[in-house]
Amino acid sequence: MSKYQVIIVGAGMAGLAAARHLNKANISCIVLDKGRGLGGRMATRRVGDATFDHGAQFFSAKTPSFQSFVKEARQMGAVNEWWPGIPDTTHPRWIGASGMNEVLKFLHENLTILQGKKVAHIAQAAKGWQVTTDNNETFESAALILTIPAPQAIELLENSETGLTSDDWSPLRQIAYHPCLAVLATLDQPSNLPDPGGMQMDGGVISWMADNFKKGISKVPTITIHASPAFSSQHLDGDLNEAGKILLEAAGIWLQPAKVVDWQIHRWRYSLACQRHPAPYWQAGTSFPLLFGGDGFGMGNVEGAFLSGLAMAEQLLTMNSF
Numbered sequence: 001m002s003k004y005q006v007i008i009v010g011a012g013m014a015g016l017a018a019a020r021h022l023n024k025a026n027i028s029c030i031v032l033d034k035g036r037g038l039g040g041r042m043a044t045r046r047v048g049d050a051t052f053d054h055g056a057q058f059f060s061a062k063t064p065s066f067q068s069f070v071k072e073a074r075q076m077g078a079v080n081e082w083w084p085g086i087p088d089t090t091h092p093r094w095i096g097a098s099g100m101n102e103v104l105k106f107l108h109e110n111l112t113i114l115q116g117k118k119v120a121h122i123a124q125a126a127k128g129w130q131v132t133t134d135n136n137e138t139f140e141s142a143a144l145i146l147t148i149p150a151p152q153a154i155e156l157l158e159n160s161e162t163g164l165t166s167d168d169w170s171p172l173r174q175i176a177y178h179p180c181l182a183v184l185a186t187l188d189q190p191s192n193l194p195d196p197g198g199m200q201m202d203g204g205v206i207s208w209m210a211d212n213f214k215k216g217i218s219k220v221p222t223i224t225i226h227a228s229p230a231f232s233s234q235h236l237d238g239d240l241n242e243a244g245k246i247l248l249e250a251a252g253i254w255l256q257p258a259k260v261v262d263w264q265i266h267r268w269r270y271s272l273a274c275q276r277h278p279a280p281y282w283q284a285g286t287s288f289p290l291l292f293g294g295d296g297f298g299m300g301n302v303e304g305a306f307l308s309g310l311a312m313a314e315q316l317l318t319m320n321s322f
């Protein structure tokens, strides 16, 4: 069994921000993620020369700590400015230089991250926590941080032995997410979307469209279409192929004269956190530290996930429980 000071579940923005901060303070930590790629919902899909940001589309930086992270990432060439603002011009919109997950690749340097590890059970151990994956690998640590979406955290708690009851984790039940269906289409020429290639849309089946070629991340013209929360909820567990066709038809005017040469659809059961816990994390009342964070806490976006990760790391360092 592998032992660490801190185990972090989730290699998205919150988990990696926490891990990086702890790592800088010489705390031994490991990040476990069920996915094959880094970044969680800061997701980029690459198919040959076609690249799609299909989760988070851009982020802003309104707080000094995130601004200083963005500055560092920019100096490393991992982040670019996309445009100065939608609809305000106060905060620039930032993107990963070759796709959103590049921002996370920059963050993960020097960290121990294990991918393809789905955490299925957590239990109190003699000096902290024992974490078991769905293929029965176990890890132990003094402190545990969970950055997975709240409904998944609740499911994990229900199947675990933490000493907590469902009343204890009521803060997690306040948190809710919109679903989002995302169509990723390759075009034979750039779309008709005005520069710089992104558009919010209200009132219809589509809430957002982005031209990844105009955005500067794809070598060939590709488009990302995000369905509205209402349309996504309605079609989430239905025929995704049909839903994709409806979305492509609705997008038609913004594609012309380009033709779709290939497309696929991705289902995000949890996209933007529409109901959040006000604080940047929640700490359970357990003998050994157990912290819950991510974008369901505080601001509720990429920046909020970063701040949540940082706040959890700070809390563990302040508690000095190692």
Ligand SMILES: Cc1cc2nc3c(=O)[nH]c(=O)nc-3n(C[C@H](O)[C@H](O)[C@H](O)COP(=O)(O)OP(=O)(O)OC[C@H]3O[C@@H](n4cnc5c(N)ncnc54)[C@H](O)[C@@H]3O)c2cc1C
Binding pocket: 009, 010, 011, 012, 013, 014, 015, 032, 033, 034, 035, 039, 040, 041, 042, 054, 055, 056, 057, 058, 059, 060, 117, 118, 119, 120, 147, 148, 149, 152, 156, 180, 182, 226, 268, 270, 271, 272, 293, 294, 295, 296, 300, 301, 302, 303, 305
């Ligand atoms: C379609 C869409 C559009 C968005 N648009 C924007 C936007 O334009 N701007 C913006 O700021 N934000 C946007 N967001 C939100 C933004 O992506 C998130 O707020 C942020 O990425 C959340 O980071 P996180 O670390 O909290 O969670 P995540 O990125 O979800 O990371 C959690 C990680 O936990 C892993 N995991 C889950 N369960 C387990 C388990 N049992 N064991 C191990 N690992 C597990 C997952 O694989 C995942 O990698 C969007 C999100 C989506 C989906």
